Amino acid sequence: MTPNPSRTRLLAHLLAATLALDALPASAAEAAAPAEPSVALLAEIPQSNKACLTCHGGLFNVAAFQKSVHKDLSCSDCHAGFELSAHKAEAQELPAEDQALLAKLKKKSTAPAALLSCRGCHEEAFTQLQGSIHGRWLREERPVPGPLCFDCHGSPHAVAPSQGSREESIHARSKRCVACHSDPAYVGKAGVDATVTASYRDSLHGRQVALGNERAPNCADCHGSHHVLAPDNPEATVFDAAHKAQICSKCHAGATASFASLITHKSLDKRENQGPRLIHTFFSWLTTLTLLGLFVHILLDASSEIRKRLARAHGQGELIPAHLPKAVRRFDIHQRIQHWLMLSGVVLLTLTGWPVRAAVLGPGQSLAALLGGPAVTALVHRLAAFLLITSSVYHLGYLTWLAKNRRLEFSMLPTPKDAIDAGQNILHFLGLAPKPKFGRFSYVEKFDYWAVFWGVAIMVGTGFVYWFPVQFANILPSWVIVSVQLAHGEEATLCALALFVWHFYNVHLKPSIFPMSWTWLDGQISIENLQEEHALEYEKLLAANAVPVKEEEP
Amino acid sequence: MQTHKTASVIGALLGLVAFATVALHPALSFGRYAGELLAGGLFHGGLGHGLIGKLVVGFGSVLGLVAVASFFLVAGAVTGTLVKNLTVRLAAPAPSRQAAAQTASAPKDPPAAR
Numbered sequence: 125m126t127p128n129p130s131r132t133r134l135l136a137h138l139l140a141a142t143l144a145l146d147a148l149p150a151s152a153a154e155a156a157a158p159a160e161p162s163v164a165l166l167a168e169i170p171q172s173n174k175a176c177l178t179c180h181g182g183l184f185n186v187a188a189f190q191k192s193v194h195k196d197l198s199c200s201d202c203h204a205g206f207e208l209s210a211h212k213a214e215a216q217e218l219p220a221e222d223q224a225l226l227a228k229l230k231k232k233s234t235a236p237a238a239l240l241s242c243r244g245c246h247e248e249a250f251t252q253l254q255g256s257i258h259g260r261w262l263r264e265e266r267p268v269p270g271p272l273c274f275d276c277h278g279s280p281h282a283v284a285p286s287q288g289s290r291e292e293s294i295h296a297r298s299k300r301c302v303a304c305h306s307d308p309a310y311v312g313k314a315g316v317d318a319t320v321t322a323s324y325r326d327s328l329h330g331r332q333v334a335l336g337n338e339r340a341p342n343c344a345d346c347h348g349s350h351h352v353l354a355p356d357n358p359e360a361t362v363f364d365a366a367h368k369a370q371i372c373s374k375c376h377a378g379a380t381a382s383f384a385s386l387i388t389h390k391s392l393d394k395r396e397n398q399g400p401r402l403i404h405t406f407f408s409w410l411t412t413l414t415l416l417g418l419f420v421h422i423l424l425d426a427s428s429e430i431r432k433r434l435a436r437a438h439g440q441g442e443l444i445p446a447h448l449p450k451a452v453r454r455f456d457i458h459q460r461i462q463h464w465l466m467l468s469g470v471v472l473l474t475l476t477g478w479p480v481r482a483a484v485l486g487p488g489q490s491l492a493a494l495l496g497g498p499a500v501t502a503l504v505h506r507l508a509a510f511l512l513i514t515s516s517v518y519h520l521g522y523l524t525w526l527a528k529n530r531r532l533e534f535s536m537l538p539t540p541k542d543a544i545d546a547g548q549n550i551l552h553f554l555g556l557a558p559k560p561k562f563g564r565f566s567y568v569e570k571f572d573y574w575a576v577f578w579g580v581a582i583m584v585g586t587g588f589v590y591w592f593p594v595q596f597a598n599i600l601p602s603w604v605i606v607s608v609q610l611a612h613g614e615e616a617t618l619c620a621l622a623l624f625v626w627h628f629y630n631v632h633l634k635p636s637i638f639p640m641s642w643t644w645l646d647g648q649i650s651i652e653n654l655q656e657e658h659a660l661e662y663e664k665l666l667a668a669n670a671v672p673v674k675e676e677e678p
Numbered sequence: 679m680q681t682h683k684t685a686s687v688i689g690a691l692l693g694l695v696a697f698a699t700v701a702l703h704p705a706l707s708f709g710r711y712a713g714e715l716l717a718g719g720l721f722h723g724g725l726g727h728g729l730i731g732k733l734v735v736g737f738g739s740v741l742g743l744v745a746v747a748s749f750f751l752v753a754g755a756v757t758g759t760l761v762k763n764l765t766v767r768l769a770a771p772a773p774s775r776q777a778a779a780q781t782a783s784a785p786k787d788p789p790a791a792r
Contacts, residue, residue, distance in 0.1 A: 408719025487704035624745035639690035
């Protein structure tokens with residue numbers, strides 16, 4: 125990188141007019157306390173720079189400068205015209221256009237000529253910037269100045285060579301864009317839509333960038349960098365759906381205008397079609413009210429169980445007859461395998477899905493890293509979806525087989541008794557009614573079972589749309605796809621919380637079962653639990669004399 | 679497979695300790711975030727910062743804590759019992775292991791409760 129000598133000379137006089145060298149724009153690197161250059165470091169510094177550093181060495185991080193891409197430049201290559209003797213240079217006339225440009229640059233820096241000298245080496249980038257939307261303030265009067273080189277690349281005294289991965293690069297660049305575009309004070313004056321960055325952050329692209337996915341696009345990948353143009357400019361990369369489709373197809377082969385229209389950077393309430401917003405509202409209410417109801421049920425149940433335990437401790441509880449067997453079979457091996465597949469699938473889906481859902485959070489990013497990074501997380505997520513689908517297919521096949529052999533009992537079908545049982549059980553929790561007698565499956569288990577039907581249908585259906593967005597965009601309007609993608613995340617939240625809070629409490633953690641039930645592993649239920657939780661089933665067994673003889677533990 | 683309740687309880691307690699050590703903050707963080715998403719959907723920002731919005735966020739935080747703690751408790755209990763089963767099997771003398779293997783291979787499920 126060699127400075128243009130003629131331009132450097134041209135700038136000499138201007139630099140002399142900007143003697144406030146100490147007020148160069150501060151970058152994060154410079155903001156930190158400048159480190160004292162070591163002896164070894166000083167040995168590497170050119171003699172001409174040493175003279176400058178005698179006075180100015182404490183004003184920026186010399187060590188960072190020596191590692192930067194500009195380390196081979198002399199101070200006067202940019203701060204042209206200065207000499208140790210008198211800080212003076214010969215006065216030279218600048219072209220009128222450069223004088224106007226310099227006047228603009230003074231709005232951003234007290235060393236505008238040094239900024240202008242960036243052009244000496246980076247002329248193409250500088251020219252593109254001047255013609256871009258970011259350079260509009262250099263061409264015409266604007267309420268606030270736009271960005272310059274150092275706003276995106278950091279201080280010229282600390283521009284590190286790009287030795288890091290693309291992951292680090294996209295993180296850093298995205299943050300620089302977001303820094304201005306999400307600053308309420310700045311975007312207000314500049315007339316920029318402040319919701320754009322929030323929309324990008326919440327999008328799948330933004331989340332993948334947050335997780336460190338090297339393939340995920342940052343702002344510049346779609347909008348360009350130095351030559352970024354306003355979206356209403358016909359030459360902009362994102363001018364219309366056709367332009368956008370070209371950009372999308374760089375990563376999504378076969379992307380169409382319909383697919384490209386999925387990305388609008390508009391919040392839900394500002395979109396033309398309100399379908400996605402309604403879906404978001406529907407799931408928010410569904411999730412909140414469902415979880416609230418389940419949580420209250422848990423609290424009532426727990427308090428009732430604790431009271432019951434205390435009563436038994438005082439000898440007031442029912443005693444189990446000693447001659448009864450310890451356990452009876454509740455689930456056969458097919459049902460248990462279906463449950464294991466479902467359990468593995470859902471736990472893995474939750475573990476690998478939540479980092480993406482909560483990618484803006486540090487713990488979400490840490491969890492994704494712990495699981496092997498975003499690519500591994502995505503792969504495991506799809507494999508887990510396969511487990512879930514296998515479990516569902518197995519179950520449907522199993523039901524069909526039972527029906528064919530006339531062994532299907534329909535004991536999971538909801539009946540009016542379930543509603544009555546639910547009401548009576550709540551009264552029982554409050555000590556106002558006896559505990560209802562449940563059959564093979566209580567209303568709690570029926571709720572779980574049918575919730576899984578609903579959940580699997582939604583999660584698998586919407587998951588495939590997430591998985592193959594280009595193909596689905598060809599047959600579905602974009603608002604449907606956006607709605608479906610919203611439903612995937614929101615239903616996942618409901619499923620995960622219901623599973624780990626409600627289901628785990630009812631089958632493992634309630635006081636009468638704590639610390640866990642083994643039914644899901646060995647298929648058996650203790651006779652105490654059968655009598656307590658499935659009284660009608662227990663009575664039916666007794667009546668049929670079907671309670672087996674007690675088995676010895678191996 | 680024996681249930682080994684004591685081992686399950688010890689495992690569950692260790693799971694709880696693990697939760698408190700490594701997962702308390704993430705659980706709270708995830709729960710709060712879920713609450714914020716719900717509040718945003720319920721009120722579209724209108725009441726999101728009001729009392730009801732804060733209650734929803736608080737509710738989400740509680741659910742996050744309970745959900746992750748439940749997972750660690752159950753995972754700990756399962757691990758505790760599996761470790762105990764494994765230890766017992768490995769500690770048993772060879773003839774006993776053979777007998778145990780034969781017992782394990784024999785069908786032992788009690789009749790179904792239908």
